[in-house]
Amino acid sequence: MESFLIKGGVPLHGEVEISGSKNAALPIMAATLLTDEPCIIRHVPDLSDTRFMAQILASLGAEVKFRNGTLTIRARKLKGYADYKLVRKMRGSICIMGPLLGRLRQARVSLPGGCIIGARPINLHLKGFAALGAKIKIEGGYVDATAKKLAGTTMFLGGRAGSTVLGTANVMMTATLADGVTVIESAACEPEVVDLAAFLKAMGAKISGAGSPTITITGVKKLHSAEHEVIPDRIEAATFAIAAAATDGEITLKNARADHLRAVIDKLTEANVSVKRHGDDLMVRRKGRLKSVDVTTLPHSGFPTDVQAQMMALLTLAPGISIITERIFEARFMHVSELARLGADIEIEGPSAIVKGGKPLSGAPVMASDLRASAALVIAGLAAQGTTQVNRIYHLDRGYEQMDVKLRKLGARIKRVEEK
Numbered sequence: 001m002e003s004f005l006i007k008g009g010v011p012l013h014g015e016v017e018i019s020g021s022k023n024a025a026l027p028i029m030a031a032t033l034l035t036d037e038p039c040i041i042r043h044v045p046d047l048s049d050t051r052f053m054a055q056i057l058a059s060l061g062a063e064v065k066f067r068n069g070t071l072t073i074r075a076r077k078l079k080g081y082a083d084y085k086l087v088r089k090m091r092g093s094i095c096i097m098g099p100l101l102g103r104l105r106q107a108r109v110s111l112p113g114g115c116i117i118g119a120r121p122i123n124l125h126l127k128g129f130a131a132l133g134a135k136i137k138i139e140g141g142y143v144d145a146t147a148k149k150l151a152g153t154t155m156f157l158g159g160r161a162g163s164t165v166l167g168t169a170n171v172m173m174t175a176t177l178a179d180g181v182t183v184i185e186s187a188a189c190e191p192e193v194v195d196l197a198a199f200l201k202a203m204g205a206k207i208s209g210a211g212s213p214t215i216t217i218t219g220v221k222k223l224h225s226a227e228h229e230v231i232p233d234r235i236e237a238a239t240f241a242i243a244a245a246a247t248d249g250e251i252t253l254k255n256a257r258a259d260h261l262r263a264v265i266d267k268l269t270e271a272n273v274s275v276k277r278h279g280d281d282l283m284v285r286r287k288g289r290l291k292s293v294d295v296t297t298l299p300h301s302g303f304p305t306d307v308q309a310q311m312m313a314l315l316t317l318a319p320g321i322s323i324i325t326e327r328i329f330e331a332r333f334m335h336v337s338e339l340a341r342l343g344a345d346i347e348i349e350g351p352s353a354i355v356k357g358g359k360p361l362s363g364a365p366v367m368a369s370d371l372r373a374s375a376a377l378v379i380a381g382l383a384a385q386g387t388t389q390v391n392r393i394y395h396l397d398r399g400y401e402q403m404d405v406k407l408r409k410l411g412a413r414i415k416r417v418e419e420k
């Protein structure tokens with residue numbers, strides 16, 4: 001297994017190109033199953049998750065070509081069964097269910113199972129499919145959805161933590177080919193849902209309200225080929241902005257959408273970090289001593305849960321007490337014990353982590369556990385004095401395109417090594 005070896009203490013300087021959004025690309029890739037015509041998707045990040053989704057689509061019978069960030073997919077013939085050994089490796093693959101149900105009127109997908117940050121149930125996805133007329137059966141770790149016909153209806157998709165991103169995506173995709181009008185209330189408002197809706201509309205779907213809590217879809221008989229460019233990855237942009245602040249550097253994020261990052265920019269500004277917009281770029285630099293701030297993760301347009309761990313790494317450096325409350329996932333503090341190994345002083349109280357910041361961090365070997373926790377450990381290692389080895393960085397490669405290459409271009413002393 002590979003590790004990152006990081007010699008900390010170097011302020012980051014220069015420009016970094018933000019890749020296409022993983023969390024927009026995955027449902028958009030799944031949406032190509034809704035038509036038998038070829039689709040072209042550009043600005044797709046080359047990650048283990050996107051390569052994996054390409055494998056899953058091919059296993060369903062689609063022709064898939066992935067070259068230099070451009071995907072060409074044609075699901076001419078299709079089987080409606082996705083194998084457990086494929087689906088269990090990436091929870092995000094549950095978003096093939098909606099298109100399979102919409103196109104074939106049946107889908108058999110293995111229950112994705114939980115992951116290290118939480119149980120990750122799909123009850124709201126299934127509630128939406130059933131509302132459209134699907135019969136749902138769960139047996140032997142698989143979920144079967146079959147529908148003689150799919151009829152549009154009004155449904156409420158809010159759950160224990162508010163809206164569901166992939167639940168909204170799944171049901172919206174099925175509804176594009178249902179008879180009549182579907183209204184999704186308490187829909188997710190994330191930019192990735194808006195990007196998926198844009199792709200579906202390019203395919204001929206009739207959708208309004210994407211980005212708001214109420215999305216209306218009027219079913220059509222058939223969808224056709226489309227071309228689309230995926231939005232920039234707001235979580236990657238936030239990760240690099242925080243790395244610049246943590247190392248007291250100054251960087252430019254090329255092709256970053258400030259309008260997708262308002263809550264993150266607001267919190268960084270409160271922490272005494274300057275984030276200035278220049279067209280499609282963002283200039284980030286620390287304005288002196290960091291200030292402690294309180295952060296609560298919420299559905300969009302609140303502070304994104306996918307930036308919680310990275311923000312915690314930064315706030316270990318801010319003198320004073322910062323309280324970070326995780327309202328989306330029940331177990332997203334895996335990074336706390338690893339940050340403590342670098343000298344951070346953090347106490348967990350239920351859904352909150354109390355960060356006593358201001359002491360410098362010192363390098364140590366640490367273990368990555370999930371995608372964003374790993375990013376937090378890299379940020380902490382870049383800021384720490386001495387050497388940090390972040391092990392099991394396959395977690396990072398799932399969601400960050402060439403993170404070490406991009407960081408080296410910004411002056412970081414980081415290299416990929418075989419874990420000893």
Ligand code: EPZ
Binds near residue numbers: 119123
């Ligand atoms: C998407 O996951 C993202 N993944 C996650 O990013 C992100 O953290 C999450 O949205 C929240 O923003 C992709 O887009 C591939 P949810 P998703 O359904 O859609 C509960 C990353 O690091 N819930 O919005 O699976 C659920 O337990 C990943 O890139 C139900 O109760 O998340 C959670 O508490 C991690 N029932 C909350 O809703 C359901 O049927 C939000 O989950 C579905 C969800």
